[in-house]
Amino acid sequence: MRILAAAFVLAAVVAAVPSAQGATDPCTPWQQKTLKSGLGSLENLEFDGTGGLLISASANNAIERLTPDGNVTTLVASVNAPGGQRVIGRTLYFNTGDAAQSGLMNTPDGTLERFDLDSHTRSTFASGLTMPNGLAVLPNGDFVVSRDLGSGTGITRIPASDPSHPQANWAKLDDQNGMAVDPTGTFLYADQTFTLDSAVYRIRISDPTDMKVVATLYDSGIPKGLDDMTIDSKGVLYVAANAAGQVIRLDPSTGKHCTIVTGLQNPSSLKFGRGPGWDPSHLYITAFDGTVRELIPPATPGRGTGKKTRNRLALSVRPKSAVTERRTRFHFTVYRLQSGKRTRLTGARVRLGGKSVVTNSRGRAGMTLTFRRPGTRTVRAGKRGYLSAMKRVRVAEG
Numbered sequence: 289m290r291i292l293a294a295a296f297v298l299a300a301v302v303a304a305v306p307s308a309q310g311a312t313d314p315c316t317p318w319q320q321k322t323l324k325s326g327l328g329s330l331e332n333l334e335f336d337g338t339g340g341l342l343i344s345a346s347a348n349n350a351i352e353r354l355t356p357d358g359n360v361t362t363l364v365a366s367v368n369a370p371g372g373q374r375v376i377g378r379t380l381y382f383n384t385g386d387a388a389q390s391g392l393m394n395t396p397d398g399t400l401e402r403f404d405l406d407s408h409t410r411s412t413f414a415s416g417l418t419m420p421n422g423l424a425v426l427p428n429g430d431f432v433v434s435r436d437l438g439s440g441t442g443i444t445r446i447p448a449s450d451p452s453h454p455q456a457n458w459a460k461l462d463d464q465n466g467m468a469v470d471p472t473g474t475f476l477y478a479d480q481t482f483t484l485d486s487a488v489y490r491i492r493i494s495d496p497t498d499m500k501v502v503a504t505l506y507d508s509g510i511p512k513g514l515d516d517m518t519i520d521s522k523g524v525l526y527v528a529a530n531a532a533g534q535v536i537r538l539d540p541s542t543g544k545h546c547t548i549v550t551g552l553q554n555p556s557s558l559k560f561g562r563g564p565g566w567d568p569s570h571l572y573i574t575a576f577d578g579t580v581r582e583l584i585p586p587a588t589p590g591r592g593t594g595k596k597t598r599n600r601l602a603l604s605v606r607p608k609s610a611v612t613e614r615r616t617r618f619h620f621t622v623y624r625l626q627s628g629k630r631t632r633l634t635g636a637r638v639r640l641g642g643k644s645v646v647t648n649s650r651g652r653a654g655m656t657l658t659f660r661r662p663g664t665r666t667v668r669a670g671k672r673g674y675l676s677a678m679k680r681v682r683v684a685e686g
Contacts (some may be wrong), residue, residue, distance in 0.1 A: 296607040314524075314537060315546035330574035331386065332423075332516060334373035335562035338403055342380065342514045343574060344370035344557075347681055349380060351403070354580060356452070356565030364403050365408060371398075372433070372516070372557075376664050377680055378405045381413065383420035383433060384406050391419035391437030400431060400446055414451040419442060422516060426493055426587040427473035427642065429663015429683065434464035436481040442466075443478065443496075448663035449685070459496040461489060466517035466557075468525060469493070470540075471668055471676070473642060477502070477540060479514040479527055486512040488525070490540060502540040505529070512536070516557035518571070521668075526571060528529035535573070535583065553577035558616070566602065568675055583638030601636065602670040603677035612659050612686040619671040620653045622669045622677070636671040640681065 326346025336342055340353040341361060351373070352366035361398075364382070371386030384397025398417035403410045418441050420433035430447040435441055445458035463480045470477065477489045485504040492498035495601070505512050505527065513531025525538040535549035535558065554576035561567045571583040602623040611614040622636040632651025636643050645653040659665070662685045668674035 293344055300632040307620070314539075314546065316586040317494055317550075318427045318535070318555060318586065319514050320549060320552075321582045321584065323580045323582055324354055324360065325570075325577075326580040327352070327578040327580070328362065329576045330556060330578060330580070331370060332382075332438065332557040333572065333574045334371050334375050334380070334579070335559065335566060336375055336380070337563040338405075338563040339566075341566065341572060341580065342373055342375075343580070344373060344382065345566075346370065346384075347578070351380070355441075358418075358452060364401075367401075368397075369676065371421050374423050374425050374431075375405070375485050376425065377682070379403065380405055381423065381425075383417070383423050385417065386419055388419075388437055392434060394418060394438050396438065398433075399450070399529060400433065410476055414446045414454055417454060421446070422464065422478070424469055424476060425664070426476070426668075427665060428661055429665060431465060432458065432476065434467055434478060436463050436465040443476075447661075449661055450667050459491050461498065461499065464489075465515055466527065468519040469682075470523050471521055471670065472523075472639060472644075472664070475540075477517065477519065481514055481530070482511070484509070484511050486514050486516075486529075488514070488527070488540065503538055503543040505536055505538070505545055505546055507532075515555065520558045520560065521670050528558050528573065530554050530556060530576075535571070537579075544554060545577070549583055552581070553579070559585070567614075600668075600675045601633065601669050601671065601677040602630060603638070603667065603679050605679045605681060607665050609682045609684065610657070610659055611684050615656055616685055617656045618654060618667075618681075620647070620655075620669070622647045622651050622653075624674065633671065633674075636669050636674075638667065638669045640664055640667045 332344035334342045343352045345352045353363040369387040371383030373382045379402040396416045396418045398420040400414040402413045419435045422434035431446040439462040442457040443459040445455040464478045465481045469480045479488045486506045493602040512529035515528040515530040517527040527536045527606045533552040538545040604621040606619045620638045623630040624633040641657045647653045665681045667679045
């Protein structure tokens, strides 16, 4: 179904014509390596954290699982037009009904499904959605889905506490595709597929009427056909340009952007690696040509290899859950991982629930929060020069 959308983008192109990580120059091209091909049209990807790369396989109407050794198995069968995916804890959430016909005909046959990665139990979390394409999780645990064909629904919010009542036009923008939440949890970034200027918007999560264009990514008036996007720990966006066959690096704080990968065939989605066998400093990307590729950043000058050069962080959070309307004291410990050893790290910033704290000389920090709504919250720990760490906190109804 997404091939039709790709054709639509290419037609628009013709009509319009009469941190790089670890490198001194962030626009230095990345290398690419084919990991698997022949999988049919691929729409989206996500990592399950235990060695699997999960693929929205449009041609097979399934969620498939690719392991680092190249083995592919079907994880979830009978998925109608699978779209965006997100893994929270041990639960996979994914869109269905991401079909061009549904968008053009304004048919609300889409759903947000959930799948337990341990028990393999599947259920419908929300329904009545029109062509849900991109999927993102807001800091309070709510979901948002985008739509890039047709109009009238904008970006739809699905409250975690009341998923049976999706809120259409939470952000009143049509032709939205890829989405990413910035590391501070303040903004949602969203791009457009079929506009001539290939715009990327910044939307304030606390007030989605507050939105602005941070960049337009077209070249010489030719649109890029933007698809999915992802974001790194520094807040830099990486955007799959479906029609142009490129990956674009965008710093939304300045609007500066450049192309770091070219020659792809309708790239659709990309994310940094997570879990055993998937390098967290490398991007992994799917495409409509049925190929999964690894994108490798350039080496730091003097290091001589494309291996990641930054140390990783590890994060401990206590407690791991909270209850609404009840004050909870959280304790964090941040570690530096180097040569297989863990060392407590001072000066790391930990963010949760819109607040942040800095670790002391013992690598520890604490904060007290009261959550008003149930859902899942993300705890992030970061420090310049390190690959950030992330944990989830579950908030239950009080």
